[in-house]
Amino acid sequence: MPDALDATPYDALLLLSFGGPEGPDDVLPFLENVTRGRGIPKERLKEVGQHYFLFGGVSPINDQNRALLEALRKEFAGHGLDLPVYWGNRNWAPYLTDTLREMIGDGRRRILVIATSAYASYSGCRQYREDLAGALATLEAEGLELPRIDKLRHYFNHPGFVEPMIEGVLKSLAELPEDVRESAHLAFTTHSIPTSAADTSGPVEGHGDGGAYVEQHLVVAQLIADAVREETGIEHPWRLVYQSRSGAPHIPWLEPDICDHLEELHGSGVPAVVMAPIGFVSDHMEVLYDLDTEAKAKAEELGLPVRRSATVGADPRFAAAIRELVLERAATERGRPVTPCALGALGASHDLCPVGCCPGRVPKPAAAGADSPYA
Known part of the structure; x- marks a missing residue:
């Protein structure tokens, strides 16, 4: 072979x-x-x-x-x-x-x-x-x-994951009314998580404000926004926003929520928005409900034209x-030399999750990592 x-x-x-x-x-x-x-x-x-x-x-x-x-x-x-x-x-x-x-x-x-x-x-x-x-x-x-x-x-930054999302955003922009298309904003969405979980995401040395979770999403959002600019010649303003919060109100989670963001954009005179769910692999329930149902209803209430781009699926x-x-x-x-394929400044992620990577509130055994009890 x-x-x-x-x-x-x-x-x-x-x-x-x-x-x-x-x-x-x-x-x-x-x-x-x-x-x-x-x-x-x-x-x-x-x-x-x-x-x-x-x-x-x-x-x-x-x-x-x-x-x-x-x-x-x-x-x-x-x-x-x-x-x-x-x-x-x-x-x-x-x-x-x-x-x-x-x-x-x-x-x-x-x-x-x-x-x-x-x-x-x-x-x-x-x-x-x-x-x-x-x-x-x-x-x-x-x-x-x-x-x-x-x-x-x-x-997250493999071309085969990023390129379909770029195509999806371009298609959604093209579906907006022509008179608002060039001024449309991009809202890159992902699942909100507790800020404490975000801050400890990724290897220990990367823990901090937002940790690897936020950093990785920002890299993908920038890659897509840059590709859209190169394709269309237009610099569309963008922001990473969140959806699907499910925690207790007193616990801080990543913000802003997509619906709050749509209200803010409408209030500042933004004429249209493309919602790009970069944090999700497929159009599952949280995409269909939180974006296609709740966020679109909010946009209709505001009179704000929106389109939702496809996930990779x-x-x-x-x-x-x-x-x-x-x-x-x-x-x-097998010990062969490998050049990992990855876009953006972060490069390829680790093959083996290190000790202390993305800890839970209650320590539990985890397989397929440096701390696995099933080596």
């Missing part, structure tokens, strides 16, 4: 995602899975569940993962890369533990994981690693021979990026 197509020592790729309900009866059990141990009242869960019932009780994330699975398998086969791809979720079927049990039964012993989260944070990285450790502990207790698991690096360029990341990591594991 040519070295460029050699995934050894890995014998499988696991697509690890959040999961979502597949029907109305799944909504409350799913939300209980997501919030287990956090003491959130059932009344609050029912309130959040109404977001899902607006869409028939079905989260789009599962079908989006199925589409990405198909795109990955097509990409791998088209390039002669013989690497099976599995799918497991943290919070709904197919559950991570069940998928890993299946992989072990299939004889998989060196597994690479691609998480559907591109940036460094507790909820976007370490929590996935904690769930991997929990699944491995369960399987170990069953007497199964555990595989070695590695997680692919953060891909199952774009072939993203599937190709994952193939490149797999081969890059495999070559590194």
Whole structure:
């Protein structure tokens, strides 16, 4: 096998995602899975569940993962890369533990994981690693021979992730009325998280105001804004804003919220806005509700023309990026020289999450990192 197509020592790729309900009866059990141990009242869960019932009780994330699975398998086969791809979720079927049990039964012993989260944070990285450790502990207790698991690096600044978003913003700008298009602002959105979690995101040496979480998003926003300027010749003002806050009011979270930002822009005379959800891999429920429902309703109330650009989803360029990341990591594991592909000043992220990276409030074992109990 040519070295460029050699995934050894890995014998499988696991697509690890959040999961979502597949029907109305799944909504409350799913939300209980997501919030287990956090003491959130059932009344609050029912309130959040109404977001899902607006869409028939079905989260789009599962079908989006199925589409990405198909795109990955097509990409791998088209390039002669013989690497099976599995799918497991943290919070709904197919559950991570069940998928890993299946992989072990299939004889998989060196597994690479691609998480559907591109940036460094507790909820976007370490929590996935904690769930991997929990699944491995369960399987170990069953007497199964555990595989070695590695997680692919953060891909926020890989061209295959950034370029589809650039295209999406350009398309959304073109869809705005011509008389407001040139003066439109760009609102780059991502999931709000507690400021304390943002400040401790990424490796310890990078902790501080916003940590790696904010820094990485700002790099991506700048890359997209620069590319839009180069394509159109127009400098569109932009800002990184947040959505989907879910915490207690007294706990500081990243701001401003997208709806507050739209009000501020309208009040200052901005004639139009493109909302670009750069913090999300696919058009899942938080994009469909928080942007396409709430934020668009706010914009209509203000009389502010808005467009929402697409997420990367199952774009072939993203599937190709994952193939490149797999081969890059495999070559590194074999001791071959590698030049990681990354845009912007931050360069490529670390392959192995270091000790102290994105800590949680309560210390828990986490797999696929320098502090993993399953080396």
